[in-house]
Amino acid sequence: MPPIFDDNACSGCGLCDSICPADAIYLKSDGDRKIPYLKYPDECWHCGSCRQDCPEAAISIQFPPDMLNI
């Protein structure tokens, strides 16, 4: 479940939701705007597209402990 969303940097454009090949990223309401969240975290393929395409550089990648330690 790598992508971590920086809600402060996020502009709510929804691009990550639209391009995620896993259909894992969805938008949720945050006051009067929408921000992304990982609805299906274990289906993430770690392709990095969300981070690459985010216009605000609001996405970082953190690998989970199982992938880093097995």
Place this chain on the structure above:
Amino acid sequence: MEMIPLSTDVLIIGGGLAGTNAAMAAAEKGAKVIITDKGNIDRSGDIGGGVDHFMAYLNEGQKWDTQEAFLGYVDKVGRGTGHFSIIESVYCAELPDAIDRMARIGNPLTQTDGSFYRTSSMGQPGTYWINFNGKRLKPRLGRAVRQLGCTVLDKVMMVDLLTHEGAVVGGIGFHIRSGDFYVIQSKAAIIATGNTNRLYENPRINPFNTWLCPFDTGDGQIMALNAGAALTNMEYMRMTLLPKGFAAPGFNALVGMGGRFLNGLGEYYMEKNHAMGNRAPRYDVVFHTLEEIRKGHGPIYIDCRHLNDEDLNHLKSSLGYDKDTLPDYFEQRGEDLRSRPVEITVSEGMQAGPTEVTGSGIKIDRNSASTIPGLFASGDACDHNRCVHGAVAGGYKAGKSAAAFASGIKHADSAPKSMTREEIDRFTAPLYRPSGYPYRQIEDAIRKIMAEHVGPMRTAHALKAGMEKLEGIERHLDEMKANDLHELMRTYETRSILSVGKVMATTALFRTESRNKPYHHRLDFPDTDNTHWCGLVVIQKKGDEFSCTFEAVS
């Protein structure tokens, strides 16, 4: 949830590398195109996040750099797994234009100085791998397809083909957010849905932690099979070697730069076991690595400590081209190519082509046409395209052929243009069941059966027992429950995965020899028998039964 009827010349199912190239070709030939994808064509499929390699001979002067030498390589690593005449037509003839096309959409395969950076691995006689920065190749292809005026249906999963009197006349699918149901009439359809993943138990635990795209689940191949088309080379279970915790591609790059396979006893085991050492064909490297693991000689590593600074820097800077997050993984795991060997292990099993140059899936001819009228196929979903180069070249070929076929037929009014409420309800039934099994539970069982019965070591007894178990699971597919449209999509993927498993068990049983071990390894027929088995196992559905035949490759 609306029902949306559409009509087009060419319907392309799957918007990955092959599908987008096919869309470009058909549109450039003047055809009306609809292209569908479960994701977004800008970032979908195997190369969605990036790619770093493209196989090509370039006729730059050396003896190995020719079509003839390339076909000799195909024969060496892929004997009996593909027809030269088809490869010549769907790859060789398309190759120069394929390389140019990547440049004209804004992603040339050359370095900034205009030269090609070429490396070799996997038994190649010369440096056939062009190493390049493809991090934005997929978005550029997506843009090109949209700019050509193709209708792009992102987040639409196709669930079946429409047929009429034996010909394919369209397809049906649904939008995975809105639930709208699409009924698309086409004069020609192209399947470009990739290979089949999530099929075997995963050594990295999570079934979505896969080398190739985990959302490629054989949907198109099974749709084609159910419509009457033939598939070939389905007995081959492909495996590779990957970083221990992350199924990231990059093996090709590490070996191409000179990486050495190392076991836990400090032995460079490929250098001991194979004439080509570390650059042996992939299936040989997998075979020997499986042996090392079985003997308890793990952990297994790839050692790049000996690379010179220039080579190591090129490797480090380009590692993120194929998998954007691989550098993050290495850093977070504390790997350092300069000072320590990197731990690797075998990948999950998958159904895919037996080599880098021969494929598996929908049987195609020299024109990328399947065995039934109106249906074409390209990329990893078909038997004579493989890998990046096969998808780019073969995708374009399929698009041209489909456009030509479409222009030659008048629209028949006999095809159904809509679906009844009852038919749509049948497709969405898992949503309305009060209870049922989550798709994951069914898939986990399929993966275990495949690993135990249709894996890297096969016997007739185990294959037959595996088939019975798969049929046992199959009787419960209508008891899956989906809580939303996303899960509905996954239940359809589960169905495709199970069908591919049955096809694999059937064809593996039929081929009573071994070929490209461990991709098809029969313990009861351990030798390769080129007298009787140099060719393709062809499978088709006859009613509810499978029928296998053998087609020799000269």
